[in-house]
Amino acid sequence: MSFSRRDILRASIAGAFAAGASTLPTRLLAANNTAKIGMNIPMTGDYAPWGLPGLYGCQIVADDINAAGGVKIGGDSYNIELVAYDHGYDTEKAVQGYKKLVLQDKVKMVMMLGGSTVASVLPWAERRKMLTTTLLPSDITPDSDYLIATCESHPLYNVTGVEYLAEKFPQAKTAAIVTNNDAEYGLQSAATYKAAFEVAGIDVIDVNLHGFDITDFAPIVSSVLAKKPDIFCMATSFYVTPLMEQLFHQGYQGKIISCTLDYYDEIIAKTSREFVDGTIFQFPDFDDPMLNQPGVNFPNPGDFDAKFRKAHPNDWSAVSWEYPAILLNWIEGAKAAGSVEPTAVLKALKSAKNPEFVFGEGRWWGSQLWGKDNAVVGRWPVVVVEGGKARIKEYRSVSGWLDKHKDVLIKHMKELGLRTV
Amino acid sequence: MELVLLSIINGLIQGGFFALFAVGLVLIFGVMGVVNFAHGELVMVGAYTIWLVHAQNGLGYIPTLILAILLVTIIGLLMERFLFRPTRNDPLAGLICSIGVLFVLQVAATLVGGEGPSKQVPPPFHGTLVLFDFLRIPYQRLFGLGISALALVALWYFLTRTRFGWALRAVALDRDAAALQGININQISMIAIGVGAALAGLAGGLMAPLTNINPHMGHNVIITAFIVTIVGGVGSLSGAVYAAIIYALFHTFVTVYFGGTVATICGLILMVVVLIVRPAGIMGVRVSE
Amino acid sequence: MPGKLKKILGGLALLAVLLVLPHLLEFHHQDLLIFLTINVLVVSSYRLVTLTGEWSLIHAVMMGVGGYTATLLFKNLELGMWFTLPLAGVVAAMVAGLLCFPLFRMTQFYFLIGSFAAGEAIRLCWIEFVNPFGGTGGLSGVEPPLIGGIDFLEPVPYFYLTLAVVGLCLLILYRIEKSRIGLTLHSVHWKAPLAESVGVDTWRYRALAFIIGSFFVGIAGGLKVHYLGTITPNQFGVGFMVFILIWVIVGGYNRFYGPIIGVVVLTLFDESIRSFDEVRPAIYGAVLILSILFLPMGLESLPARMRQWMGRASAAASSRMTDG
DSSP states (O other): OOHHHHHHHHHHHHHHHHHTSTTSOHHHHHTSEEEEEEEEEOOSSTTGGGTHHHHHHHHHHHHHHHHTTOEEETTEEEEEEEEEEEOTTOHHHHHHHHHIIIIISOOSEEEEOOTHHHHHHHHHHHHHTOOEEOSOGGGOOTTOTTEEBOSOOTTTTHHHHHHHHHHHOTTOOEEEEEEEOOTTTHHHHHHHHHHHHHHTTOEEEEEEEEOTTOOOOHHHHHHHHTTOOSEEEEOOSSSHHHHHHHHHHTTOOSEEEESOOTTHHHHHHHSOHHHHTTOEESOOOTTOGGGGSTTOOOSOHHHHHHHHHHHSTTOOOTTTTHHHHHHHHHHHHHHHHTSOOHHHHHHHHHHOSSOOOTTSOOEEEOHHHHSSOOEEEOEEEEEEEETTEEEEEEEEEHHHHHHHHHHHHHHHHHHTTOOOO | OHHHHHHHHHHHHHHHHHHHHHHHHHHHHHHHOOOOTTHHHHHHHHHHHIIIIIIITOOOHHHHHHHHHHHHHHHHHHHIIIIITTTTTOHHHHHHHHHHHHHHHHHHHHHHHOSSSOBOOOOSSOOEEEETTTEEEEHHHHHHHHHHHHHHHHHHHHHHHSHHHHHHHHHHHOHHHHHHTTOOHHHHHHHHHHHHHHHHHHHHHHHGGGSOBOTTTHHHHHHHHHHHHHHHOTTOHHHHHHHHHHHHHHHHHHHHHHOHHHHHHHHHHHHHHHHHHOTTTTTOOOOOO | OOHHHHHHHHHHHHHHHHHHHHHHSOHHHHHHHHHHHHHHHHHHHHHHHHTTTOOOSOHHHHHHHHHHHHHHHHHHHOOOHHHHHHHHHHHHHHHHHHHHHHHTTOOHHHHHHHHHHHHHHHHHHHHHOHHHHOGGGOEEOOOOOEETTEETTSHHHHHHHHHHHHHHHHHHHHHHHHSHHHHHHHHHHHOHHHHHHTTOOHHHHHHHHHHHHHHHHHHHHHHHHHHHOEEOGGGGSHHHHHHHHHHHHHHOSSSTTHHHHHHHHHHHHHHHTGGGGGGHHHHHHHHHHHHHHHOTTOGGGHHHHHHHHHHHHHHHHHHHHHHO
C-alpha cells in the first residue's frame, strides 16, 4: 500500500472538516456507488459500551468520507453506508443479524465485537465467504480464513502497560490480578498479564476471578488487599468503577494498572483525582497530542474526538475509535484490491507485508497462538491518568514483546485452559 | 485476622439488606399466600428512583429515598388490587401475574435509564470510618446498615404492638378464621403488600449508591430472597431476619475465599437441603402438605 | 366423512403445508421456523411433566443439560447427530432421575421453588466451571452433519430433519398420554389420595413424568445446539423458562395441542412486534397477565367458549323472536 493513497485520504477528510461538509453538489453524491458495511454489534445490554460507541465513531468517519466525495475504489467512486444490527450479545440474535446483513442488506463486510457471538456466526460466514472483523484475535481458528482482527489485539496489548510499569517503578515487586472468569475477556486478559508480569520479574501473588453476578466488590477487594500487593491489576473492564471505589475506600496506596478505564470521569467523581492519577491503562482519548506523531494512521484524531464528544458527550469508550480504524483499514484494502468484494479485499489485506495498523508497525500474527496469522499487531500506547486526564506516555511494541516472549504467553494460556494450537 | 473482621462487617451490612427484602417477601407470602416473583424488580425500582431523581436531577438523597419508598409501595398496592385480589384463590395464577409484572418493570427500567452499562450513583455520604487502623468502613455502608436495622425494629414494633400488626399475623396464621373474626382481608392484604413493597423500595434506595444499577439487578435479589425465606422458614418473619444475617455472612465468607458464583451455588444447594430435611426452615411452623 | 378419515386427511394436509412452507419463506423466517418447531417439542414435553399437577421451573435448564451433552459429545468424542441427540435425551433423563430424590419430597409451592433453585444451581455450574462448560461465553463449534452432499447447516434441510425428529417425539408423547401411564398421571393430578388408595405409587408416576419430559426436552436442546452452533448458559435461564410458562398457560394445557397452539400463536405474535424490540418483554408480561385474568383456560378453550357463546347468543335471539 503506497504512502500517497493514505495522504490523499487524509487530505480529503481534512478538507471536509475544514470546509464543513455540506456543500457538495447532490449530483456528485448521486453518481456514486454504495459500499454497504455491516455492524453486527451489541447496542443494548451489558456489552453495549463495546458496540454502540463504535457505531457512532464509524458514522462520523463515514459521513466525512462521503462528504468529501466518497472513496475511489477500482476506478469507481463509492459512498460508505453503515448498516447496524443490535444483537445485545445474544448468540441467537447474532446469527440472525449476521444472516440478515449478508442476505438482505448485501453488505460487503461485517464488523463485530468478538467472543461467543463471533463463534456462532463463523461456520455460516466461512461457507458464504463473507469478510468478518473482530476485536478479539482469540476468535481466530485454524479454519477461519475470512475472520481478521485488524485493530484491537486484545489482550496482547496489555503487555505494554506492564513493561512500562516495571521500568518506571522497579520497586513494585508483587501483583494481584482481579478479573471476570469468562474465557473470552477475563481469562485471556489474566493470562496475558500473568505472562507479562513473569517476564518483568514481578511476582503474581493472587489471581481473583469473579462472576458477572457480583454486586458487592467489598469482600473481593478486601481479600486481595489482605495479601498486600504492590500492584493491583484489573484485567477486565466490566467492573472497573466499583473496584476502584473499593480500593479507594479501603485505603489502597499501591500502583493500579488496568486494561480499560472507561468513564474515568465517573471514577474520579466517586473517588478523587489524587487517587486516580497515576493509573496505567491502554486506551487513549483521541484529543491526545501524541496521536499526531508520524507513524499513527488515523486521520485527524483531534477533530474526530471533538466531533464525537459533541454528538455523544457521555459515550466515549475504548471502542469509539477501534471500529472506525477497522473501517479505514478495510477501505485501504479495497483500494489496493480495486474492488469491494470480500475475497478480493481479504487477499489484498493479507498480502501486505506491513499492513496498515492504527498505531504503526503493523504485522500479521497469530498462527503460533490461534492457528492463523489473521491478527494485526504493532505498537500500542501506554496511557496514564495525569491531572484527571488520560495521557499517552509512550508507545511500545507488542510484536517485539511477542517475538521474544510468546512461549511464556502460550504457557500461561494453557494453564488457564484457553485454546491454543 | 483483619480480613475476617472486615468480612464479618461486610456480611452484616449485606445481611441488613437481605433481611429487608426477604422479610417483605415473607410478609406477602404469609398473609396473601402468593409468591411475588417481581420482588427483585421492586427493589430495582427503588434503586432506579435514586438514580433518576437524586443522581440525575439533583434532589437530595433523603427526600429521594422517601420518594422511592412511596413509589414502590404504590406499585405494590396496585399489584394487590388488580392482580392478586382477583387471583386470590389460585396462588399459581398470582405467581404468573407477578412474572408479568417482572417483565413490565424491567422494560420500564430500560426505557427510563436506557440500555448500556450499569448506572452508578455517587455515594451521598463521603468518607470512611477507620477503626483500629485497619478496619475501614465507608459511611455510606454504615448508613445502610443503620437504616435497615431501624426499619426492622420499626417493623417488629408494628407487628407486635399495633392492632394492624396483630391482624396481619392472624391472617397469616389462618385466613378464614381471621375473616370470621371480622378482619377485613382486603385491607390486611393491602397493608401486607404495602409494607413488603415499602421495605423493598427502601432496600433498593439504600443499595443504590453501593451497587451496579441495571434492569437485571432484580435477578440476584429474588434468588437471595428465596434462599433466605426458605432457610429461615416460610411463615416466619423472625426466621427470615436470622436467616438473612446468617446467609449474608456465609455468602460473604465464601465469596472471599472461593468466589461469588460458588457462594451462590452453595446457597442454592443449602436451600434445597433445607427443603428436604426441614421444609419448615429454622423457625417456621410445621406445614402439612 | 368418517371421523378417522378426516383426521388422516387433515394430518396429511398439514404435513404438505409444512413441507412446502420453508421454500416460501425468506431465510430469516426459515430460521424462525426451525426454532419454533424445536420449541413445540419443548412445550409438549413440559406438558407431560405438568400432567401430574406439579409445575416445575427446571425444564429450561433440562433443555440446556441436553444441549451441553450434545455439545461436549460432539466436540470431544466427535460423535454425529445420530448419537448426540439420543444421548442428550438420555443424560437429561438421568439428571432428572437423580433430582427426583430431593425434589419430589416437596409439592406445590416448595417444589416450585426447589426446582427453581436446583435449575439455577446447575446453570451456575455451567458458568463457574469454565472447564468443561465454557463459562459465561459458553461453547461453540458444533455443526450439523454433511450427509451425502446435503449440507444440513442450510435451513431447509435442517428444518426437515427437525420436523422428522420432533414429529416422532410428539407421536411418542401422544401415545404415552393416551396410554395407561397417561391415565394414571391424570389420576395423580386430580385425585392423588384416591389414586394412592388403589395402590398407585404417586412418587413413581411423578418421577416418570418428570424423567420422560426431561428426556424429550434434552433432545430439543441437542437439536437447537446443532443448528445454532453455540451454547451459552443464558439461553436456558429464567427468561426462557418464563417463555415456556407463557406458551403453555396462554395456549392452555388441558389438551395435548394446547401448548402447541400457545407457542405457535405467540411466536407469530412475537415476530409481528419485532420492531418494538425494546418493549417486547413488557408486551409479553401484559399478555401473560391478561390471559391469566381473562382466559385462564388458555387459547385451546377458545373454540369451546365460542360455541358456548354462540349457543347463548342464538338461544337469546330465538327467545326474543318467540317473545316478540
